[in-house]
Amino acid sequence: MATILITGGTGLIGNYLSRFLKEKGHTVALLSRSGKHSEEFPVYFWDIDKQIIDPKAITSADYIIHLAGENIGAKRWTEERKKEIISSRILPTQLLFDAISKSSHKPAAFISASAIGYYGAVTSSHIFTETDPAANDFLGHTCRQWESEVDRFQELAIRVVKIRTGIALTSAGGALEKIKKPVALGLGAPLGSGNQYMPWIHIDDLCHIYLKAIEDATMQGAYNAVAPEHATNRELMEAIARVLHKKIRLPKIPSTVLKLALGPMSEMLLTGSRVSSEKLIESGFQFRFANLQGSLTDLLKKEIRL
8 A cells, every 4th residue: 555645635536535535545645734643644744835845744655646726716806816816727737847856755646636627718619638739728728837847857757647627526516516506496497598508427436547647657648537428508407306206396596697707717617619538538547427317316316425
């Protein structure tokens, strides 16, 4: 079993992943500004602004999983907020690179989160694969800069894996919890046209992808972490309603309303294209939750299975 250092371990995905890896028998440690050990995991101190990191965090790690970064959907996208989102991804990555480059110990792999935002906020007939270029918009620029910093670890002869994640569906917290509330109250409705695709993935599958990235030394480069079944916003809303035994009675929520309420951030909700998971499948990964209806039934009816 390996020792795995996780950044962003207290976030939504980090919480699930750290417990999942521990359940699988791995030793998990976290990086935190507090440096105070939790009940479950040892914690090492780092201060990104001051570019400080406990060197023991690096020397103890067989693998590093890098999830740190501001939640892009937490606040309106002002110009200042956009800078915060980008720097929250770039600066921690640079700090890790500098620390590892100075250390005599090198992890076997550096596995970093990324996002399908790499392909941009666009609705089209194209099915995006890992060979497509980054989009020329805010999401595309953010992911491209993020991944460029991650790719530098190859200079240190470290295997690099980038997990371009879709909408992670979880039993508690995250997008699904926000979407299901109005549906449960009988107030659910498609957003905008409702025809925009929403590439998704069950949290259990996402955790297993990270596990495979640790255990499979042939995995390298970018992988789209999305389920093979494509679903539009309308189909997602209807599937949630079926699981909750509700009806979608309201008309579509006009895009103008969302744009007024959320500003530029609304493009995340109003646009979306299909994203391919073929590369991941060809690597030997088998989805446990490839079907949207089955995934929602699992998440909305019971706790996640580790």
